[in-house]
Structure formats: structure tokens, C-alpha cells
Amino acid sequence: MLRTVTATRYVLPLREGGSLPAIVEADDLGSYVVKFRGAGQGPLALVAELVAGEIGRALGLRVPELVLMDIDSALGRNEPDAEIRHLLKASVGLNLALDYLPGSTMFDIAARDTVGPEEASLAVWFDAFTQNVDRTPRNANLLMWHRKLYLIDHGAALYFHHNWETMPEKAESPFTEIGKHVLLPWASQIKETGALAQQKLSRSLFAEILAQVPDEWLDPDAGGAAAKKRETYVNFFTNRLSAAGIFEQEAIDAHARLV
Ligand SMILES: Nc1ncnc2c1ncn2[C@@H]1O[C@H](COP(=O)(O)OP(=O)(O)OP(=O)(O)O)[C@@H](O)[C@H]1O
Ligand SMILES: [Mg+2]
Structure with missing residues (x-):
């Protein structure tokens, strides 16, 4: 079963990622790379990320832990970057997050x-x-x-x-x-x-x-x-x-x- 965590702090956008994923901290004190439901690729990219990722794990491949991340409307309200603010607003609710692998x-x-x-x-x-x-x-x-x-980024699969x-x-x-x-x-x-x-x-x-x-x-x-x-x-x-x-x-x- 995937765990569900709640976002507590938007840390940093990963600018190289096309869908503007970001490092976000959660209430379990973990850091995650979040794939936002409100990103241009749409929610099917999150479906692919979850489904393909868990199939890979079942096969015995290494995939960072996947969790569901709840984002509430308070997160990012004071974010200075308008693009990020809009993305967070469009993503209130459940998103997909991967365990962040520091130094990878x-x-x-x-x-x-x-x-x-x-x-x-x-x-x-x-x-x-x-x-x-x-x-x-x-x-x-x-x-x-x-x-x-470690295998990441299955949003374009399926x-x-x-x-x-x-x-x-x-x-x-x-x-x-x-x-x-x-x-x-x-x-x-x-x-x-x-x-x-x-x-x-x-x-x-x-x-x-x-x-x-x-x-x-x-x-x-x-x-x-x-x-x-x-x-x-x-x-x-x-x-x-x-x-x-x-x-x-x-x-x-x-x-x-x-x-
Ligand atoms: N779990 C992780 N731990 C550490 N770094 C990560 C992790 N997931 C992603 N990254 C970093 O963030 C970048 C963007 O992530 P990802 O490839 O999943 O996003 P994307 O928007 O689908 O990217 P693109 O479409 O450009 O391939 C990765 O290239 C990698 O450098
Ligand atoms: Mg990628």
C-alpha cells in the first residue's frame, strides 16, 4: 500500500524537468520529488508514474518509494514565482511523490x-x-x-x-x-x-x-x-x-x- 503524506514546505523547483517537478518536504519529515497533478502533462502522467513504477518494483527493479502527497491551498500561497504559485493552486489534493535521493x-x-x-x-x-x-x-x-x-520518471510510459x-x-x-x-x-x-x-x-x-x-x-x-x-x-x-x-x-x- 502506498503511504499518504501531507506537503509542509515547497523547497525547490527541478528546472530541468519538463513538468516542473519540485522538491517538497512532508509531515513525515521526508523530502520528496513531487509530480504535480496540475502540470501540463495532465493527471494521466501521474497514473503512468504510479502504475509503471509499481510494476517495476514488483519485477525487482529499484524505484524510489512512491507516496501520495496531499497538497492544501496554503502551500505556495506566498511563493514569489507566479508559475509555481499557479501550479500549486491547480494541484490542491492528491499528487504523486517519489522519495528524494540526495546526491544521486x-x-x-x-x-x-x-x-x-x-x-x-x-x-x-x-x-x-x-x-x-x-x-x-x-x-x-x-x-x-x-x-x-534507480529508475525514475515513468510519466511518459503507458x-x-x-x-x-x-x-x-x-x-x-x-x-x-x-x-x-x-x-x-x-x-x-x-x-x-x-x-x-x-x-x-x-x-x-x-x-x-x-x-x-x-x-x-x-x-x-x-x-x-x-x-x-x-x-x-x-x-x-x-x-x-x-x-x-x-x-x-x-x-x-x-x-x-x-x-
Ligand atoms: N527521486 C529523485 N531523487 C533525486 N533526484 C530526482 C528524483 N526524481 C527526479 N530527480 C531529478 O529531477 C529531474 C526531473 O525529474 P523527472 O525526470 O522525473 O521529471 P520530468 O518533468 O518528467 O522530466 P523530463 O520530462 O524532462 O524528463 C531528474 O532528471 C533528476 O535529475
Ligand atoms: Mg525526466
Whole structure:
């Protein structure tokens, strides 16, 4: 179960992030990186962040702890920057936050960061499964912290959820974008890791994860569509898992083309 914390202090915007995420302190004295519901990407980015992040964790990948963060209208009332003030105002209610990893650095091949074949293969499998395009050398969205790899920024994953009509057919897509994955050069065990990954995922796990997504992210107009949407996601992931051979083969071929 995700914990829920309450924001107590807006500390610092992370200007490099496109959605203007920020470091925020909470009532449990923790520091978090917050993805705001009111940001331009919209609430589906928070759904993707939560759902993909928890699938990654279930697979055994390192993802900073995710929590729901309650923001009330007092936060940021005295914020001098108008853009930040508006963002906080539009985000009153539940937002998504990740445990802040102080001193972490972005995974960088030029800095000779490397990763083992099992972990790289699992990360590639995970990003193909969740259709995450945001893991390129230019924007790796991988942090090194105490010499271990952490996966962040899954807001652009699950891109199928921006178009419900074409969603069923996309469950079986090969995901050709995997060719640009920053860890693909190390991913020499996709078949073996994929077999293990498939054992860790199931319809009931997907349902457990979707149950934690706040209604208002799935259904901002409160039209009563949240339960139906959860079921559609669960069906999608269950179908994609059965068709995993398709995207696995695509990733294996893409890896073979590199070496
Ligand atoms: N948990 C964390 N601990 C430490 N730093 C973090 C954490 N999460 C994010 N950051 C830093 O903040 C930056 C922006 O975060 P993130 O990539 O999630 O935001 P974004 O708005 O989706 O970014 P973009 O779209 O530009 O990739 C990251 O590149 C990283 O440097
Ligand atoms: Mg990012």
C-alpha cells in the first residue's frame, strides 16, 4: 500500500524537468520529488508514474518509494514565482511523490556508469512492457545512488492510455522504440530475464496496483468512470503479458543489431 503524506514546505523547483517537478518536504519529515497533478502533462502522467513504477518494483527493479502527497491551498500561497504559485493552486489534493535521493547522479555512459546484463535486460523488458519511450541516452531517467541504479520518471510510459479506442490492439505491439533504449547494449539476457519477469506479474497484481490510483486522476470530471478504467488497464496489462513474446523478440533483435 502506498503511504499518504501531507506537503509542509515547497523547497525547490527541478528546472530541468519538463513538468516542473519540485522538491517538497512532508509531515513525515521526508523530502520528496513531487509530480504535480496540475502540470501540463495532465493527471494521466501521474497514473503512468504510479502504475509503471509499481510494476517495476514488483519485477525487482529499484524505484524510489512512491507516496501520495496531499497538497492544501496554503502551500505556495506566498511563493514569489507566479508559475509555481499557479501550479500549486491547480494541484490542491492528491499528487504523486517519489522519495528524494540526495546526491544521486544521472546514469551516464561518458562517466563510465555500467550495469550488469540481468539488470539491464530486466529494465529493457520492463520498459517494453510498459511502452516507455523516456529511457534514451539523451534523457536516461536513471539515477545512480550509492552505486546502484534507480529508475525514475515513468510519466511518459503507458502512452496507449491517451487513446482508449486503439488500446486493445496496442497490447500486442512490438514497441520498436526499444531500439533507442540506453541500456540495450548491456541487455544480453532478454529471453531468460523475460521468463522470470513473466512469473512475477499477474492479473491480480495489476488489479492491486490499479486499486491504489486515486479516482480523481482517472476520472477528473468525477463521471463515475474510474472503476471501468481500472478494469481496462488490468485487461490491457494481462493481454500484453500473454503476448510478451512479441515485444521480447523485437528487443532481442534490436540488441543483436547493436553488437
Ligand atoms: N527521486 C529523485 N531523487 C533525486 N533526484 C530526482 C528524483 N526524481 C527526479 N530527480 C531529478 O529531477 C529531474 C526531473 O525529474 P523527472 O525526470 O522525473 O521529471 P520530468 O518533468 O518528467 O522530466 P523530463 O520530462 O524532462 O524528463 C531528474 O532528471 C533528476 O535529475
Ligand atoms: Mg525526466
